[in-house]
Amino acid sequence: METKPRGKFASKLGIILASAGSAVGLGNIWRFPTETGENGGAAFLLIYICCILLLGLPVMLSEFMIGRHAHANAATAFEKLAPGKKQWHWIGRLGVVTGTMILSFYNVVAGWTANYSVCALGNGFNRMSESGDPKVFTDYFNSFVTGTYEPVAYLIGFMLLTHIIVVLGVEKGIERFSKLMMPLLFILLLVLAGCALTMEGAAEGLRFLFQPDFSKIDPGVVLSAMGQAFFSLSLGIGCLCTYASYFKEDVNLGKTAFSVAGIDTMVAVIAGIIIFPAVFSVPGMEPTEGPKLVFVALPHIFKDVFGGLPLLSYLVPFLFYFLLVLASLTSTISMHEVITAYISEVHHLSRKAAATLVTTICIVLSTLCSLSLGAGSEWTIGGMMLFDFFDYATAKWMLPVGGFFIAIFAGWFLNRQILWDELTNKGSIRFYGFKAFLFLLRFVAPLGILLIFLNELGWLAF
Numbered sequence: 001m002e003t004k005p006r007g008k009f010a011s012k013l014g015i016i017l018a019s020a021g022s023a024v025g026l027g028n029i030w031r032f033p034t035e036t037g038e039n040g041g042a043a044f045l046l047i048y049i050c051c052i053l054l055l056g057l058p059v060m061l062s063e064f065m066i067g068r069h070a071h072a073n074a075a076t077a078f079e080k081l082a083p084g085k086k087q088w089h090w091i092g093r094l095g096v097v098t099g100t101m102i103l104s105f106y107n108v109v110a111g112w113t114a115n116y117s118v119c120a121l122g123n124g125f126n127r128m129s130e131s132g133d134p135k136v137f138t139d140y141f142n143s144f145v146t147g148t149y150e151p152v153a154y155l156i157g158f159m160l161l162t163h164i165i166v167v168l169g170v171e172k173g174i175e176r177f178s179k180l181m182m183p184l185l186f187i188l189l190l191v192l193a194g195c196a197l198t199m200e201g202a203a204e205g206l207r208f209l210f211q212p213d214f215s216k217i218d219p220g221v222v223l224s225a226m227g228q229a230f231f232s233l234s235l236g237i238g239c240l241c242t243y244a245s246y247f248k249e250d251v252n253l254g255k256t257a258f259s260v261a262g263i264d265t266m267v268a269v270i271a272g273i274i275i276f277p278a279v280f281s282v283p284g285m286e287p288t289e290g291p292k293l294v295f296v297a298l299p300h301i302f303k304d305v306f307g308g309l310p311l312l313s314y315l316v317p318f319l320f321y322f323l324l325v326l327a328s329l330t331s332t333i334s335m336h337e338v339i340t341a342y343i344s345e346v347h348h349l350s351r352k353a354a355a356t357l358v359t360t361i362c363i364v365l366s367t368l369c370s371l372s373l374g375a376g377s378e379w380t381i382g383g384m385m386l387f388d389f390f391d392y393a394t395a396k397w398m399l400p401v402g403g404f405f406i407a408i409f410a411g412w413f414l415n416r417q418i419l420w421d422e423l424t425n426k427g428s429i430r431f432y433g434f435k436a437f438l439f440l441l442r443f444v445a446p447l448g449i450l451l452i453f454l455n456e457l458g459w460l461a462f
């Protein structure tokens, strides 16, 4: 099936950082606060963490085991591990469709971050705050995202950047990049969290994020938390499967999964600690404001905390949005990689040709998603704008469906010996709690996902 030798990640740290680079992105810094704000705060966070532990980790480990064992992209991996069993091959194909849809709306938001970093570079936020109008940041956001040419130009630029890095190949492109940028982003987030805590709404923001109000929980909240867990960990489309196919034999899969899930969750919670204190400090701003939260709340932090400091008030916004661009880029690369690897290996196209095809399709879909926020707002599916529909359908349904089948495949179909060999590197390292892990994988994760779906559809009386 394979036509050329596959690349390998050179170092273990590189592996963790590249996988975490895929996981950490707009999902943590933009989507997590949006979902937390819309779904009642701390109660959502609690369910989210349960979903990470009980559903996300088993599925992540499954993707790692499948990818490394098969040494192939997601679609080919199922063909290799289940030869002649055509039904499993659909998991890989579903992943490719889901990945294309996610990349298409994700790329729109990534374009916004690029615009914000350019705006910060031109000292735009400081100039805006001089007007003294408290709504200036909201107005800027609304007018930019509903525009026609500008957001489209940014999303095309972003997609092309992703394209170039994917064409450069595994080691050169992804690893070098992630190693450098992830730690920097983490440090800046910690600094910003410290700053947000000095704002007047800090106590209220923290209460919103950490003091659960259980009356807020309903089936929709649980579905959102599960969707966010899959989205944030990059699960369900075989993305980590593809990454794991580049892992060396001595990588400890269990440890890597814990590190990636841990880093990812930490970044999301820190993003919450930055955003909600700011939201409660700005008069008139509500946590339920959705996608604009990050793009409006952060400029307020920059203005309030760094306003009087000429150098910092210029540098911090730029650095933040620039790093957000990079964090988004490591995620768009990973999605692009899944689709490109599939097309080039299954349809025997060169990497470059496959990548060009993916880039072209995604630019068209992204443009439609972006326009649906303004000029094309009447293009709705099920009452949702195209952009919202892509987000809803993929995160809340398609990723968990993919995760469900991946867990079933690894738990019920794959030979136990393969699982054991992958988790212990053929007995050379320890893996504690193999039985408990099997139980999670075979029963808890698939049944959990199923029950959450049925509950949302109103077929259960919880």
Ligand code: PHE
Residues within 6 Å of the ligand: 022, 023, 024, 025, 026, 027, 028, 102, 230, 231, 232, 233, 234, 235, 237, 239, 331, 332, 334, 335
């Ligand atoms: N996990 C990424 C983020 O949080 C998004 C993503 C989803 C990437 C699915 C790959 C696959 O930004």
